Amino acid sequence: MNTSNTHNTADRPLAGRHAVVTGANGGIGEAICQALAAQGATITLLGLEGPGLEACCARLPGEGHGVAVADITDHETVTGVMREAAAARGPVALLANNAGVARSAPLAKTSPAQWQMMINVNLTGTFNCVHAALPDMLEAGWGRIINIASTAGLLGYAYVAPYCAAKHGVVGLTRALALEVAQRGITVNAVCPGYTDTPLLAGAVDNIVAKTGRSVEEARAELAAGNPQGRLVKPAEVANAVTWLCLPGADAIHGQSIAVAGGEVM
Numbered sequence: 360m361n362t363s364n365t366h367n368t369a370d371r372p373l374a375g376r377h378a379v380v381t382g383a384n385g386g387i388g389e390a391i392c393q394a395l396a397a398q399g400a401t402i403t404l405l406g407l408e409g410p411g412l413e414a415c416c417a418r419l420p421g422e423g424h425g426v427a428v429a430d431i432t433d434h435e436t437v438t439g440v441m442r443e444a445a446a447a448r449g450p451v452a453l454l455a456n457n458a459g460v461a462r463s464a465p466l467a468k469t470s471p472a473q474w475q476m477m478i479n480v481n482l483t484g485t486f487n488c489v490h491a492a493l494p495d496m497l498e499a500g501w502g503r504i505i506n507i508a509s510t511a512g513l514l515g516y517a518y519v520a521p522y523c524a525a526k527h528g529v530v531g532l533t534r535a536l537a538l539e540v541a542q543r544g545i546t547v548n549a550v551c552p553g554y555t556d557t558p559l560l561a562g563a564v565d566n567i568v569a570k571t572g573r574s575v576e577e578a579r580a581e582l583a584a585g586n587p588q589g590r591l592v593k594p595a596e597v598a599n600a601v602t603w604l605c606l607p608g609a610d611a612i613h614g615q616s617i618a619v620a621g622g623e624v625m
Contacts, residue, residue, distance in 0.1 A: 371399030372607055377449040379403045379441065381431055381488055382458030384411040386557035387507065389418075390594035391455050394602040396421050400453060403427050403444040405488075423448060431458050431484030434491075441491035450495035453605050456485045456529075457507040461559060463566055466520045474521045481525035485532065493545075502545040503605045506533050507597070510553045510620050526551075530616050537614030546613045550600045553620030554582040555592040588621035 378395045382388040383404035392402050396419040404412045405427045412426040425447055427440040445451055460480045462473060485506055496502025511519060512526030530549050537547040554560055560582065567578040583591050600619050603609055618624035 373453070373605060374399030375449070376400045376452040376605075377403065377445065378453035378455065378605075379405055379427075379444060379451050379488070379492060380455045380457060381405045381484075382507075384408050384415055386559060387552065387555060387594045387597050388455075388457040389415045390598035391457060391601050392416075392419055392424075394595070394598040395453065395455075395605065396424065398602060398606065400605075401448050403448060403451075405429055405431075405440065405444075406458065431487055432479040434487045437484075437487045438491045441488070445495060450499055451492040452496065452499065452501065453503045453505075454488060454492045455505045455507065455601055456488050458484055458488075459507065459509075459559075461519065461522050461563065463518045463522075463563065465518055469521060477521035478525050478528075481522065482528040482532070485529050489532075489536065493540075496545050497540070497543060500544040502540075504533075504536070504545065504547040505601045505604050506530075506547075506549045507601075508533070508549040508551045508616060510551050510618055510624055512549065512551055513616060513618060513624050533616065534614050541613060546604065546610065548604050548612060548614065549616040550597060550604070551616050551618045551620070551624070552597045553586050553592050553618070553623045555594060555597060557594055560591065586621035586623050590621065592619055592621065 378400040380388055380392050383392050384406040392404055396402050402424040404416050406412050409428045416424050416426050427444050429436045429440045431437055506529050508529040509526045511523045512530040515523055533547055533549040564575055564578045568575055583589060597619050600617055604612055
């Protein structure tokens with residue numbers, strides 16, 4: 360697929376662009392896939408659960424999308440599936456690093472294994488995917504890398520120290536790579552959602568309920584209270600920010616960490 364001159368359709372500005380979205384099985388990941396596909400991109404949905412990815416893929420507008428099953432913490436596997444995806448759907452032009460995991464515990468009760476798992480998935484996994492996709496972008500002289508970090512990459516939160524550390528690392532990786540590729544036609548940015556209404560958040564709510572005895576409604580309200588708008592972020596709102604960064608006109612947005620959090624970070 361030639362991605363250099365097939366993307367100028369006004370109503371589908373990303374036509375001819377191949378996007379890889381990690382953690383694409385529901386939540387923010389599926390919302391990103393839907394938003395990019397609506398703009399004409401061809402999507403590779405990358406994640407751990409094949410049936411769930413296939414179901415999400417079937418719901419996408421357009422044709423030519425596909426699924427790649429891989430553990431992002433395995434560099435060799437990620438590289439292999441990224442090459443297979445590029446052979447099937449064209450060089451990787453857009454990368455949305457959304458896959459992640461969150462666990463909460465006081466630092467004193469966090470084991471070295473738990474710490475390492477959080478770093479491996481949230482930070483090393485992001486590196487692995489960037490490392491695999493970047494050669495296509497450098498060769499094409501064009502690309503968009505969007506790392507889904509978190510407001511936890513900009514602030515500190517109690518009881519999620521490994522997650523905060525990893526997401527701060529993602530923001531640092533974003534800034535460093537942005538300087539490296541600034542004159543190569545590639546932009547690199549981080550999108551940092553606040554608490555977002557996803558299955559991942561549902562796990563946090565369950566944890567609060569189990570440990571405090573509060574109701575689900577009370578737990579959700581507690582998480583929403585940090586947002587000055589007094590609500591949870593919607594997955595589509597995060598996806599809209601990601602999509603904007605991929606569209607013509609956002610070329611000068613580079614090396615940024617954009618909070619999608621209702622004013623929590625100012």
